[in-house]
Amino acid sequence: MYLKNLELEGFKSFADSTNLEFKNGFTAIVGPNGCGKSNVSDAIRWAIGEQRSKTLRSTRITDLIFNGSGSRKPVNRAEISITLANVAAGIRIAGVPNMAEEVKVTRCYHRSGESEFYINQIPCRLKDITDFLLDAGISPKVLTIIEQGHIQDIITSKPEERRILIEEAAGILKFKSRKNDAVRKLDSSRQNLERVADIVQELHRQVESLKRQAAKAERYKNFKTEIKELSLKLFSVKIRRLIAQLQTVEKELEEQTQKKTEWSARHATFENQIAQLNIEIEESLNRLNELREDIHKLTAQISNSEQTIAFKKEQQTEAKEDIASAAGEISRMNEEVESLSHQTVEQRQKLSETSQEINDQEIALKQIQEQNEQNRDAVQKNQDQVQSSERKVFELFQQSAGSKNKLIEFETKSQGIEVRKQNLAKEKEETQNQIHSNQSIFQERESGHKTRIDELRQLKEQQESLKQKVLDGSNEAQAQVDAHSERKEGYFNKSSLLGSLEKLRSQFEGFNEGIKSLMSQQNGERIPGIREVLVDVLQTPAEYETAIETVLGDKLQSVIVNSYSDSMEAIGYLKNNESGRGQFVPLNPKSTPSLPLHLNGTEGVVGKALNFIECSEDYRPVIELLLRNVVLVQDMDVAMHLHQTPEFQGTVVTLNGEMIDANGFVTGGSAKSESSRLLARNREIENLSESVKKLKAELEESQLAIESGKRAQIELETGLKQMNEVVHQKELANNNSLRDLEQLRQEMQRQESRAFTLDTETMSLSQELQELGNEKSSLKALLLEMEQKSQAEEESLVQQRTELEQSRKVLEEKSGEISGLKVLITSLIGRRENTRTEIKRLELQQQNLQQQIEKRESDRVSNQSRIVEIDNDVSVLEENVLKQSKEKDILSENAVQEEESLRENEEAQKQMDQNIRELSRKLQEITETLSHIEIKRSETRLQSAHIEERAYEDFNATREELSAAYDESIDEHEIEGTVKDLKEKLARLGEVNLAALSEFEKTNERYTFLKEQQDDLAESIELLHSTIEKINCTTQQRFLDTFEQVNENFKEVFARLFQGGKAELSLIDEANPLDSGIEITANPIGKSLQTLSLLSGGEKSMTAIALMFAVFKVRPSPFCLLDEVDAPLDEANVVRFQEMLKEMAVNTQFIIITHNQKTMTFANALYGITMEEKGVSKAVSVHFN
Secondary structure, X not given: OEEEEEEEEOEOOXXXXXXXXXXXXXXXXXXXXXXXXXXXXXXXXXXXXXXXXOOOOOOOHHHHEOOOOOOOOOOOEEEEEEEEEOOOOOOEEOOEEOOOOOEEEEEEEEOOOOEEEEEOOXXXXXXXXXXXXXXXXXXXXXXXXXXXXXXXXHHHOXXXXXXXXXXXXXXXXHHHHHHHHHHHHHHHHHHHHHHHHHHHHHHHHHHHHHHHHHHHHHHHHHXXXXXXXXXXXXXXXHHXXXXXXXXXXXXXXXXXXXXXXXXXXXXXXXXXXXXXXXXXXXXXXXXXXXXXXXXXXXXXXXXXXXXXXXXXXXXXXXXXXXXXXXXXXXXXXXXXXXHHHHHHHHHHHHHHHHHHHHHHHHHHHHHHHHHHHHHHHHHHHHHHHHHHHHHHHHHHHHHHHHHHHHHHHHHHHHHHHHHHHHHHHHHHHHHHHHHHHHHHHHHXXXXXXXXXXXXXXXXXXXXXXXXXXXXXXXXXXXXXHHHHHXXXXXXXXXXXXXXXXXXXXHOOOOOOHHHHHHHOOOOOOOXXXXXXXXXXXXXXXXXXXXXXXXXXXXXXXXXXXXXXXXXXHHHHHHHHHOOOOOOEEEOOOOOOOOOOOOOOOOOXXXXXXXXXXXXXXHHHHHHHHHHOOEEEEOOHHHHHHHHOOOOOOOEEEEOOOOEEOOXXXXXXXXXXXXXXXHHHHHHHHHHHHHHHHHHHHHHHHHHHHHHHHHHHHXXXXXXXXXXXXXXXXXXXXXXXXXXXXXXXXXXXXXXXXXXXXXXXXXXXXHHHHHHHHHHHHHHHHHHHHHHHHHHHHHHHHHHHHHHHHHHHHHHHHHHHHHHHHHHHHHHHHHHHHHHHHHHHHHHHHHHHHHHHHHHHHHHHHHHHHHHXXXXXXXXXXXXHHXXXXXXXXXXXXXXXXXXXXXXXXXXXXXXXXXXXXXXXXHHHHHHHHHHHHHHHHHHXXXXXXXXXXXXXXXXXXXXXXXXXXXXOOOOHHHHHHHHHHHHHHHHHOOOOOOOHHHHHHHHHHHHHHHHHHHHHHHHHHXXXXXXXXXXXXXXXXXXXXHHHXXXXXHHHHHHHHOOOOEXXXXXXXXXXXXXXXXXXXXXXXXXXXXXXHHOOHHHHHXXXXXXXXXXXXXXXXXXXXXXXXXXXXXXXXXXXXXXHHHHHOOOOEEEEEOOOHHHHHHOOEEXXXXXXXXXXXXXXXXXOO
């Protein structure tokens, strides 16, 4: 397996889509510092599962997304894809065995925070990717990627942290992961066991309680039956007595009604006469008001004219005063203009003198500047000669230094070649001996490998059968979990909604401010005598809610109190605290008679409203008072028909909320008040509460089913794990055997190739040594010639510098004279500008004075014209005032006559009013008499209807049943006493749960089921304990075996890289290998060190490389990325490092980020990372054949 392809887009500095193709072998990535080479390392590390931002050289995960540059905007996502080739068949990907040779892993992150993961373009989880890569031997925590400057961390890390290298080589990281999963499941099972135990204890208590309630419910039913029989007999006797009383009352009502009709006709005649007088009086008042308004207007006009005359005279006086003052001001301003003219002439003379002096000084300055320019040209010529000589001397010096460096380099190379030739001769002899030994070992191992392949084929057939069973069980368990999640989401949504509604209800949201203040006082104490809000004490089916809410309206917010005095106390509280208003109803309201509701079997009638109301017996009188005359019907047509029936005297309401009350007022439409949703809200809370309880029970049942399925799945998975372990052991042994054969074959080929390479390299070194000798001779002759030329040029340079210094002194003296003249000219120019400014100021002041003189002359002329106009206006206004005064006197006389006519009509009206009041008093008396009679008739009807309604509400009895129950021989007092005793017995029973029998059966069944689940959980905990113990035994043995192999390899590789010396790995706590740290001892040849910290930087790096190669020999990683690990190594160690890489490259693909030229020449392919555009990395590839 090897890394075939890396695709980057929007990752760090790789803004554009970049594709890096890798081949099995050795690839080098090069480029200048800061170009983005290490971002390739970060990309691979992130793609294989790294989660820590610090490890990826960033402070937060969004730093991985390209954040823009000077010429580019930021992007919104980063995506990395790696393609692995030659993937072994059978590696599990998301629980399914892999059958493809190539696997593409993709990881994507959006700036908004979402992550996406894909394997072969199929969405998956991050855990699926890390599990697959762990099985393939790839992990960001081990030797797959070694970061820049961190090669030494392999040996300088803590002993406990070094364990991961051995664990990865032993292939037990996945076992540790499964052990951690088992520990989490163990904790979860313990929590589930505790939860189930609590539920079982609670259910046991409920079963005992329900058993007692069932017996109580049976006694309750017997009492109810006996009460019904006796109450119906009593009701029928009372109804017969009330019917006889009603006939007498109706006869008296008819007589009084006829008398009232006669008196009403006389009353209407008087009212018509009064209406005629009122019309005449109204007309007189209108005429009088018009006259008064005209008089008021004339008075206002006269007043305005008089005020205008006074104002005009004041304006005339002001104009005369202004003419007198203007003459004096004009004389003063003419004198000021003459003085300013003299000052202007003096300033012009000063300006002429200053300009002449400036011209003389500028001529002198020009002559001196011409002389200075000639001196400057001479200085520049000398300076150019000096610079030319300095460049020649510097060039000769550089050439000489370069030649010396080359000569030293040739000497160093010659010595290195001699040492290399000696090493090659020794290595060739060792290679020939190894080739003969490996040929005999290869033949023995090949025969044993064929036998193991046949055994593995049989085991895999058994494994596939068991896998199918596990897959089917997993799918079924997932379906149960998905259904459970949906129920759980529904439960949480409804539970949240229920909590919100209950909170609103507890705070009395939607109620009037007064009710809210009374019922939700902050200290939690209500006013004594307050019981409940009306809406909370009654219930009705959902289809009747709209009708009941329409009938009751705002009365739903009425507060039920014990008595009228409690109502007054509550009203006083609202007034004192200014908390709004409220309605109150006493618990036992005043009983008023009501007429019976004659429905007469009308089609479309649903029934009486009281029949659909449920409430406590304590509040029954209040509900009867409000709804005893209300009938529910299907639609408005039925309502209109019933209301127009003469015998019907009640209120009709449809199921849609349209209502006709007893007085004929019709209510309808779609608007809803705050009260109109109170009943619905109470019902919604109750329904939600029942739904939440039901969902909670379903959740518990589905949770138990899931747990049962999980236990069955665990048993299948345990069997599959055991089978997988056996197959894995066989595969591991087979793969190790195959790998050993392949390694041995490749080792033989490598040794033969190495022997040929050694001969070729020896001949090349001899030729290179001869060429270096010839180059050294020619370089020494060239160096002597350049030193002679350099000495002659330096002598000429000293003479030229002396001449340049003299020319500069002359130039500085002339520059001083020029600066003095420039300062003098500048001061003269400033004086000239000041004089010009003063002249302009004087001229401007003269202009301003001249304008003021002209303005005052104009004002004097205009004031004279104005005086004449005012005289004319005053004459016209005085004539108008005289005319308006005459009109006002005429109107006043007309108003007096109209007032006399109005007074006569008002006296006639008073006499008529006295007559009609007497007649009205008589009508009031007879109306009160009729009202008393009607109330008496209504009381009788209400009492009869009330008894019928009570019978229907309490016992669902019709009129026919009441008539059938009539028995005139019964004793009413005796029957009432018996019924009272039975009700007291019923009350003593308290609240009765009629559903206790069915609830007892269900609860007992659930209790038995959960008890069995409790036992199953205890068994699963024991099974998990045994699984963890088994994993510990397996991982310990694997760890110890791999540790010994790595230790032996480490000793061998260390001695090879250091050309001697000793190194060793040891366990700190051998008694506890599962948790023990690993200590490293390293002693290079000729040194005796106590701690690793005493090693040099290069020695630490080489020791870490030795340990890395020792691990790769036991379990090669499919690929390894090394970020500048060769930076601290000298030239000789780089060569040895490259040789080891060649050997390891047989089983491991190496990608190295480097600046070392020798490492670059060693690579099969080169990738150059550049930053042509600032802040954006780009890749360029070079492949070698």
